[in-house]
Amino acid sequence: MGTVVEAANKGVNGSITEKNPTVVFVLGGPGSGKGTQCANIVEHFGYTHLSAGDLLRAEIKSGSENGTMIQNMIKEGKIVPSEVTIKLLQRAMQESGNDKFLIDGFPRNEENRAAFENVTGIEPAFVLFFDCPEEEMERRLLSRNQGREDDNIETIRKRFNVFLESSLPVINYYDGKAKVRKIDAARPVQDIFETVKAIFAPKNEKAD
Numbered sequence: 746m747g748t749v750v751e752a753a754n755k756g757v758n759g760s761i762t763e764k765n766p767t768v769v770f771v772l773g774g775p776g777s778g779k780g781t782q783c784a785n786i787v788e789h790f791g792y793t794h795l796s797a798g799d800l801l802r803a804e805i806k807s808g809s810e811n812g813t814m815i816q817n818m819i820k821e822g823k824i825v826p827s828e829v830t831i832k833l834l835q836r837a838m839q840e841s842g843n844d845k846f847l848i849d850g851f852p853r854n855e856e857n858r859a860a861f862e863n864v865t866g867i868e869p870a871f872v873l874f875f876d877c878p879e880e881e882m883e884r885r886l887l888s889r890n891q892g893r894e895d896d897n898i899e900t901i902r903k904r905f906n907v908f909l910e911s912s913l914p915v916i917n918y919y920d921g922k923a924k925v926r927k928i929d930a931a932r933p934v935q936d937i938f939e940t941v942k943a944i945f946a947p948k949n950e951k952a953d
């Protein structure tokens with residue numbers, strides 16, 4: 746028997762096949778702690794973490810023909826066309842050999858959402874939404890120190906606007922389908938993870 750998450754995402758034949766992977770979308774404002782919590786979920790529950798932002802940054806570094814366009818969009822806090830991001834996600838899913846995915850920072854707008862559904866036919870089992878006040882997210886981003894070109898106050902403000910205008914409607918869409926698990930992300934990392942753990946079935950924890 747699988748977890749509650751897997752049960753929610755079983756295909757018509759009742760089995761989890763390559764065609765029916767378990768997908769959890771991980772959403773929240775910039776700096777809400779999505780990546781931090783995904784690392785904990787991977788360790789405890791064996792998911793593969795795919796951060797759309799990380800995949801786009803890797804694409805820039807790879808010297809891809811889309812690199813300059815992606816770099817400019819990220820600097821402006823804009824959303825890269827879905828076609829590009831979805832191809833990267835699909836490739837990473839195939840290469841992982843896993844069938845359980847945390848897709849972090851995607852879908853970021855309605856175009857992302859509809860295109861992913863049309864191209865892959867995948868519906869998320871549920872959506873984790875890390876809810877955090879802007880002032881706290883701003884503090885975290887300005888002290889992240891990972892050399893990200895978009896962690897400066899000008900781009901951060903643009904990213905906040907994009908989140909409010911384009912990403913929140915996606916969260917509301919999934920809320921209308923009772924798929925959103927909203928988490929208070931303005932707490933210490935470990936406290937948040939206790940809440941996250943309760944959402945995934947404890948029996949699926951990796952053995953030590």
Ligand SMILES: Nc1ncnc2c1ncn2[C@@H]1O[C@H](COP(=O)(O)OP(=O)(O)OP(=O)(O)O)[C@@H](O)[C@H]1O
Pocket residue numbers: 773774775776777778779780781782798850885886888889890930931932933934937
């Ligand atoms: N609960 C927390 N309390 C304090 N700091 C945190 C917390 N969670 C994460 N951080 C720190 O805040 C910064 C942003 O966290 P993280 O990279 O996980 O956010 P994110 O949602 O993935 O951001 P982005 O959307 O920009 O990728 C990091 O430096 C991280 O160590």
Ligand SMILES: Nc1ccn([C@@H]2O[C@H](COP(=O)(O)O)[C@@H](O)[C@H]2O)c(=O)n1
Pocket residue numbers: 775796797798799801818819820821822823824825826830849850851852853857895904
């Ligand atoms: N679906 C997405 C996700 C991200 N981007 C771009 O990457 C930037 C950084 O994303 P993080 O999740 O790592 O914060 C983001 O501001 C966008 O420019 C995207 O286009 N589409």
Ligand SMILES: [Mg+2]
Pocket residue numbers: 779780796798850
């Ligand atoms: Mg992140």
